[in-house]
Amino acid sequence: MKKTHLYLLALLLSVVGVAAIGYKWKVLKFPLAPVAEVDVWTVQARVEYNPRRGPNTVTLQIPKRPPGFAVLDERFIANNYSRLEEERGSSREVQWAIRRARGTQALYYRATVVRASENPALGGRPKVGQPAILEEPYFTASASLLEDVRQGSADILTFAQELVRRMNAEQPAEQVALLLENRQDPEAKAELIAQLLSSREIPARIIHGFLLGESEGAMEIRPWLQVHNGTDWLTIDLRTAVDGWPENLFLWTTSSSPLLTVEDNPRAKVEFTVSRNLADAMAIAERRLEVQHEHLVKYSLLSLPLQTQQVYRVLLLVPIGAFIMLILRNLIGVKTYGTFMPVLVALAFRDTGVVAGVLLFISVVGSGLLVRFYLERLRLLLVPRLTAVLIVVVLLMALVSVISNQLDIEVGLSIALFPMVIMAMTIERMSIAWEERGASQALKEGVGTMLVAALAATAMTYDPLVHVVFVFPEVLLLILALTLMLGRYSGYRLTELFRFRALAREFGATEKRADDKSNAEPQDK
Template sequence: MKRFHLPLLIMALVAMSLTMFYHKAFNLGFPLTPAQTTSNWIVEARVGFEPTGGAVTARVFIPDQPRGLAILDENFISRGYGLTTGLVGENREAVWTTRQPSGRQVLYYRTTVYRLDRDRRGEDPYPGPVSPPQWEEPYASAAEEVITRVRARSADITSFATVLVRDLKQEPDENISLFVSSSDSDRAKVRTAIDLLAGARIPARMAHGIPLTERSRDLQLQTWLEVHNTREWVPINIHDGSVGYPENFMVWWYGDEDPVRLNRARNPQISFAVTQNYMDAIDVAQQRAQVMDSWLMDFSLFNLPVQTQNMYRVLLLVPLGAMIIVLLRNIVGIQTFGTFMPVLIALSFRETELLGGIILFTLIVSLGLAIRFYLDRLKLLLVPRLASVVIVVIMLMLTLSILSHNLGIEHGLSVALFPMVILAMTIERMSIVWEEHGPSDAIRQGIGSLAVAAAAYLLMINPTIDHLFFVFPELLLIALAVTLLLGRYTGYRLSELVRFKAFKGEKAS
């Protein structure tokens, strides 16, 4: 059991991390790359009518989990109306009621939707074959003739519907012309097609929707035919028989009913307007998670105040830096000052940028070291000496900042509080190593620390990594798993292959 303990722990950590990561990335739609935007649309339906006296009820279809889209937000705008929403058959409807309307009434329904590649709508079960309609002659035999001919040229339900729609459009022979005329509206054509499909016992329905464009007002509703191929509803264009909705098409309601049904009112009008928007993908995913009531969002970093968020943006990268240190120290064998000093140096590079940071670091550390050796001659005790070094380092930075500002170089100014402490500590550590192990060790460890810090810094400033760890903090579990795994590495370090090269070619003893 002891042997499997660590591997099991590592596997559990990785599995946990990946599960959460997958859920957030693919179910909630958190973006994998930084600064990603998602387009969304604000769709507004404007319903107008004239009351004829008395209490008015207006029933309006509204979208219900439209295919390929996700609703982020809904607003109902009306003055003096009571509102309920509910499901009616396949559709959702809003019911506005008022007792004493006067003059022309206008109601608004506004919704924000965005594209979602995964369809959240469960697949509709097959409603079963429909019973054919009872036609009178000559319709009955004509319909039979049409169906027989279409069946001969089609392979399955979908192609049957496609061929039928094309026939209705193109071949006004005597059988078909009984059912259609060229002046028929789309809606009438769909109605006819549904009837004829019913003759072949194929379930079909009418769908009404609008295309989501960049920006437009007074959008025309489009009417589509949908047939059920026993697995799912397949949309068919009533004009040319092509299968599938175009990109960014929003189905508003199904069925042959009017979108607005009024009680004690007349002249219903409905018009649609669409505006496309670009939103930060993270905001969209967050809203979405809230709509979906995901418990994960209760633990999201995005709920924290912005300042705390910014702090964690930096802090979350420290584990990654620590992982790099483990890698470079235990696998490669680079010597550094202390264990985590390089991570701290890397963090201070964030404020100065790499090249400026390295130059500044080397400059201040060498100057500080020189002063430290001078202080040593004064025979000060450890703590006062460390304090003196800090004071001198601040004065050095001050001088450097003023000098570089006067010379017009802005890098020197970016030294903040944090790097200062790190520089002072580095100087103290380096001087001790210098004294005790000699200059070569001190310089080697200094360069090692800088190199490790630079590597950690380059990884830490990578915007994708920054973004990934902030949006998906559960990735820290993977960093932990990797570190645990490295903790069991007992093989040779790369540097030891050089160190022990004297063994080369000798006989094994």
């Protein structure tokens, strides 16, 4: 296979891995840190009214997929009321009904919201609303005002902004003062601005919301103006005339209907309160994913039972340990017993700790090696010998655990988690290497095995790495790409450079003498 094919495959794996990680981090808001917190707001609407005799119906506009936020949970609190939710285009409402009610009634809508980036933008077909029906002298005042606004604007956006600025002037013009005689509250002023824009064939609508931030307690819901420029809906702050969608704006409703409607009860009121809390970013990300991408949850590790998730938190780290072993063996030249034996030993080090694990490894393997040399004199066959070594390993582990318990050393109790078969095979292979290649080579491979296992265990117990690999298993695609690239490396290892340094010095000296000789020959001639 050509190297080009290998490079393209590694590049493809890297691109897919990076894209998946970036999507989960930036779009789905999965945290990169194991301990992270995010802002969570609890938004509440409290409806209060005095019921009339007979049936009562209460209609409240409620949020529907607000841009920039995700509604994680909703609660409707209304005793003895029936509830009906209905969607109308980009808006939504809840209707409570009761046959008979006595005394002051209080109904609640409560929502838990967090920031989100994958919400649809506000749409809706642009439609010119009904212009205001004004009598004289209000009609003449509006016509004069709109003509002055037209002279000071260049397009639909600047026309609407200029109109808002004139309506909010500290010392308004005579036309503005006349039009605002009976429209001093923000709602009435917003409706007037929208009607004036409609009289110039400009699609305009009023939306309602409030800014979520550090402030808590009672909140005042505010109107915002939106105008359509032929392509998009543009948002304008009715207080400052600044255009653009505010980052913290939580959209409550886009409906042109009243925010609260209670039949034959004009004194009914609705109050809004907001409380801000900090919550675990990972738990919120999971809940947000369940709300916005239900199918992604079903086919992810997050859908598994908690016990299975804990298993995969360990299994997904095995390739990390194997990659560390690959670097140490193929690039540095550390010798070990077997290919994956150090990784399995590293799994045991996760529970005992690296330092205690190394000490336990040395004590068990050292004692087992002495027993193995003794069994060699008995001239046993391979399988009986391995079985005997396994039995001795188990007894040694039990002995260390008992002694540790008596000395109140809890780490020693974790020795039972060591893979017994791996320990037995390590003793067997070390004894064979001792006999065939000498004690020095056997000890080198033993030390190399402990070194690789210790480094792998350190990486596999590093909390940020454990979190990233479990939450973003696509990291393993990047590890796979690097493994494929290293698979073609056949150059010198780091230990070989030290091993052959004398030969390199001799080769360099020979080349230098040859160069000196070649430079001296022309002078002799």
